[in-house]
Amino acid sequence: MFMDRLLMHRRGVELTQDEHALLENAISEVRTLNARSTLIEAGQRVDVSTYLIDGIMSRFIDDKHGLRQLVAVHVSGEFVDLHAYPMRELDHSIGALTTATVAIVPHSALREILDPRPDLARKLWFSTLIDAAMHRAWLFRVGRLDAVGRVSHFLCEINTRLHAVGLSDGHRFALALTQADIAEICGLTTVHTNRSFRQLREAGLCQMRGSFVEITDPVALAARGDFSPDYLYLAVPNLGEHDAR
The missing domain is CATH 1.10.10.10 (Winged helix-like DNA-binding domain superfamily/Winged helix DNA-binding domain)
Structure with missing residues (x-):
């Protein structure tokens, strides 16, 4: 199963077998990304979210001179852009730092399985809140x-x-x-x-x-x-x- 590592060992939010199966069935395709390739550009309209099966990916912002600042790093078992589900477009770009294997999950499929299952929706929301917690830790690291x-x-x-x-x-x-x-x-x-x-x-x-x-x-x-x-x-x-x- 591709999503065995999703929320693995996270406090109080590990997925049930049925929830794993629902998310697995929501995958529309699996892709291999080349190292240093960009998957989503900032401002691009998106209707899917990306789950990282293997490899390392980043979220990043390029300044007007083309200089890149990484703002997040993702490892196997994490949704890279689950927050794109409610936001529809991102204020940053997403790319592969290494060769990566990803699962593509259409937002229409997410809506179908999450709307009648608030507990699963809460668990995925928790996943995006962990991303926010890591952002705060990164700010602490750079600032202190x-x-x-x-x-x-x-x-x-x-x-x-x-x-x-x-x-x-x-x-x-x-x-x-x-x-x-x-x-x-x-x-x-x-x-x-x-x-x-x-x-x-x-x-x-x-x-x-x-x-x-x-x-x-x-x-x-x-x-x-x-x-x-x-x-x-x-x-x-x-x-x-x-x-x-």
Whole structure:
């Protein structure tokens, strides 16, 4: 099933088998997106929402000079643009950072299954509210943390999100992003990002080996990034607390 990871291990909102089946049946097609391709342009009228089966996608805004700012990153098991269902058009663009597999869900199909099922509608609403919570955490990261802290916070967040859907063991996970991508996510230059990774490696906290991140000390990395997973509303143990025991 494509949507097995949707809302997996989220507090109080895990989907029932019947709800999974309804959403699976609402999928009109499955697509493969090339890395660095744009799926939806800002201002484009949309009548479908996109669920990410595999890969990494982003929401982003381009300024008038064509410079891109990433405003969200999505991993497997997440709707990338569920908020397009009530909004009809977006104030930002959506694209694939890596090769990605997505399921397309028409809004007409969503309406058909959600209108008579308020509890399922509430669960999907919860999904969009988690997106908003992550936006607030990103604002905190950029506004309050130094370069090393920003990178640490991002790595802790992505590790926690991937761990929740079985794509991280809590210490090691695939992250097919460049340091330039991570620089955009953290509001840094590539030079500052490279220097931050070097400092984290020298401190024995984590390192990147090719397309894999290895977190040696989750507790210390979380402390360095002032990271708490509360805003992710997960029903699984805090990785830092788990490793501290």
